[in-house]
Amino acid sequence: MKGMDTLLDVRGLTKEFKGRRVLEGVGFHVDRGEVLCILGPNGAGKSTTINILTGALDADGGQVLFRGEPIVDDPAAYKRHLGVVPQDIALYEELTAERNLRFFASLYGLRGKKLDEATEEALSFAGLADRRHDKVKTFSGGMKRRLNIACAIAHHPELVIMDEPTVGIDPQSRNHILESILRLRDSGMTVIYTTHYMEEVEEISSRILILDHGSIIAEGTKESLKESLAGQRHCLVEIDGQGETEGLAPLRSVCEALLLVEGVQSVDADDAVIDVTSQAGVENLDRIVASVVAQGFAIKNMTSVPVSLETVFLKLTGHDLRD
């Protein structure tokens, strides 16, 4: 729901490439200080949406409002408040880290002392202060990624758009970047973030937007998405295959019995583990236990598995996020 704190308001974006409609009425809003994660399978329209938001691409229809003003009215004014981290490393390899930062910050009108301070701050943000005089071509992939982000935020933008900024880096650098994004959010910046890594979304998102076939198919916090879209609760029951009673009922009969329990929607059995999917909100664990035991099986372990974003995504799009 839009509020007074809406920084970016996207309304009914449409875009066609060579007669193929890639965006179909995409609309959403971004509030100040939040991290909005955009998810979608390949070809869903994420990059097109991002390119329109950065002002690099014109939409065929719809509009983008920044602080209530269409960005096309004064693109330069909008871009002064915008920082973009492109998917590819967009740095001069032959220049030092410091020179890259100074150059890109100067594009936003920073000069003299302000430029010095912004460069210092960005180097420290990226954890590269001690490598400031080294050429970028000597950096590891993770260091380049960090500098790629630092170059986008040196001028203190209000809105930062990050297009898969952690592709192909080591876990240590990824953690550094995710922590940095949370620091940006805490400092008051608003972040739009696309990724193929669900664990990143779990860690940093304030809200999530799921795009598929050029349209938004779901929007909300990770909790609300899991709750409202999944509407399910998973329970894994590990049984003792060597039951004490002779004439054990076959596993199939356990599954059939479980399907009769109130709230149970589906049952999958794999060797000694039974995955029971129940309707969220129905308290039926005691009846599930009773049903398994009544069939002559002993329960070795029982785990309630929360619905993951991955499950939600899969259910909504029919794809795994990294497909």
Place this chain on the structure above:
Amino acid sequence: MDMNGFPAILAMDMRNLFRNPVLLGYNTVFPIAFILILGWLTGDAYAHVSDAYEYYAVTLLVYGMFSGAMTATNCFMERDIKKPNLRIIYSPSGASAIWASKLIASFLFDYVLHVALILVCVPLLGISIGVSPWVFIALMAPVELFGSALGIFGCCVLHSEEFASTVLSLVVSLLCVLGGTFFSPDALGGAIAAVSYLSPVRWVDDTFFAIACDNDLTLFWPVFAGAIVLSALLAIGCKKFFRTEDYL
């Protein structure tokens, strides 16, 4: 377009060009070597060997000015430059700053090197570029600008450095052959000589030779103004055809 960042973009483009050993060599060592070799080989056919050097200095200089199109394509869309230039699109400077800066940078790069080249050749090879060398040097500016504008326009229309370089290299070579850079079309008969005037290279060659040999400035202003007008038209074309999508 916010002009705040433009000087920084231009300075960066100039720096990238002057640190490119291939382009530096192509615009300095390569023409000097050719002038020396061709002048020395054909010297006997001229009244003085310095006449041979003069002929090749002027023709290869004109060839170099038109070949500025290739400097421009390299400066504009070379992979290592193209990627960081993405950030210029995202900055308040905007997309037009990219092609405009590359056009000016490649023009300045070629002009500085070619002026240096001719100033070295005059005392070194004893050639003449007219009573007032500054007239000759002044006319080089719009022709260099045309070469650079042609290269940037080619990139904007063809959307790829490789393709633009191939096509422009072919176009420039054709114009130069037709215009008499490597041999005199007048020697091939009246018809060929007449056709050679379809090439702007022929007009530029004739003008520079008239200034260098006869101090004749008849064609100075037509060529000067023509090159400026064509460059302006190409720049308008760049604005029209440049697509940020090519950078994304």
